Amino acid sequence: MLFDIQPDSPVPIYEQIVARILFAVASGALEPGTRVPSVRELAGHLVVNPNTVARAYQDLERQGVLVSRRGLGMEVSADAPRTCRTQRQDIVRGRIREALREAVSSALAPEEIRRLVDEELERVNGRGGRHREK
Amino acid sequence: MLFDIQPDSPVPIYEQIVARILFAVASGALEPGTRVPSVRELAGHLVVNPNTVARAYQDLERQGVLVSRRGLGMEVSADAPRTCRTQRQDIVRGRIREALREAVSSALAPEEIRRLVDEELERVNGRGGRHREK
Amino acid sequence: MLFDIQPDSPVPIYEQIVARILFAVASGALEPGTRVPSVRELAGHLVVNPNTVARAYQDLERQGVLVSRRGLGMEVSADAPRTCRTQRQDIVRGRIREALREAVSSALAPEEIRRLVDEELERVNGRGGRHREK
Amino acid sequence: MLFDIQPDSPVPIYEQIVARILFAVASGALEPGTRVPSVRELAGHLVVNPNTVARAYQDLERQGVLVSRRGLGMEVSADAPRTCRTQRQDIVRGRIREALREAVSSALAPEEIRRLVDEELERVNGRGGRHREK
């Protein structure tokens, strides 16, 4: 459960935290019943203000991903994995869709867009070529 | 030179305007020497605050895409097409890269990412699909 | 749209603000499209920290009651009345249910509970006796 | 003297314990001179932190409901029943008053409030309903 954030990113720190935990739950790295680091602990680790972490945790609680155990901290809720998996896919798909929509609106040729996508896919995904899945 | 903007999009209105003009130049729809609408005119057409259009024009002027002809408004600069074409590709590639980077950081399986990308590619642009060349 | 809050209540200030606005929308006092006071303005009026008002507004935005018009402030959303009316009833009913559940768990006689409820109903509701609705 | 508490309720666990014991005394289920379970015993039974039970007992001792018999634990005081009966009514009435006050402040129509109250009264305690005396 250790990760770090990019303080200079345009995306707010608390959203970065939300996404990290959401993804961790979706991937199974964080299981239901697991306690997340305390607000102060995580804030110390990330070198951010505790309020920022608290806000992220509150968001996750409102989404039903975390539940607060009074006086004991917060833990991953029972049905968080289901929620998070669908959310994760929605988020990722949404970003991809946005990027492609902009590509189309730029009047780039479809083949050109496809080329850019493929280049970036291979770049980000090592040898993950289309027909050579391990 | 007619387009519209989405006031409820997360991307700032002035950036939407910048991108639209930049793309129009890159695609050849706006040629060097062409005068762009006045700030007031475009603001009226888009139903946005004139300050917003002004800021977009400022940005474009700083980038060298527009040049102001004193007393006459602004027009597309001579070497705008070259600038805009490379910019366009950079912008589009950047957005795609970001989206894919997030996909990877979400711990989605590479095949799953590939699947999402393909779905969205076909969705946004049927003819460009790999498996359905018209 | 003027109201005040009770700083010494056990219920958090930002929740009081949320409830006030939610109730105002439910009752029709605040109609869709109406702009709510700016964060700073309301904070000044209530003599609380702007952050506190901002938090209330964010909650309302997340609930879909308010929508943010960039640079212009926040206004009541189109379908807020529907949302708020059902929410209002849920909230009020929930509180009543809780109170009565506790009454039952106290092993007070049912007639006694009924008596208490009637006393308080008339107290809070003037001459609003059961069979004498004006 | 067996009861259980709801760890996820908004009302603090120690208050739940206090109320339960207070109600038990008021209803005659716990008589003066009766020994209450030890802190550890009750904590074990309720699966809560012993500190929480201790705090509840402290509160009850301060109210004069329990008295500590040194070395023997705590027992119900001689005049606890009288105290508890009036307290019980005050507590219950207070909660009802609060709920109704909120209902009024929500600008719900008086008839509507009356309807909600009646529905919940019958729900929680069928025989006590005004229109359906068994």
Place this chain on the structure above:
DNA sequence: GTGGTCTAGACCACG
């Protein structure tokens, strides 16, 4: 120890 709320004051992006 835990989270929850509030204040004060700062900086930023947007219109």
Place this chain on the structure above:
DNA sequence: GTGGTCTAGACCACC
């Protein structure tokens, strides 16, 4: 002018 984010530091209730 608007809201959004972040920091710093305080106090509280609960376990």
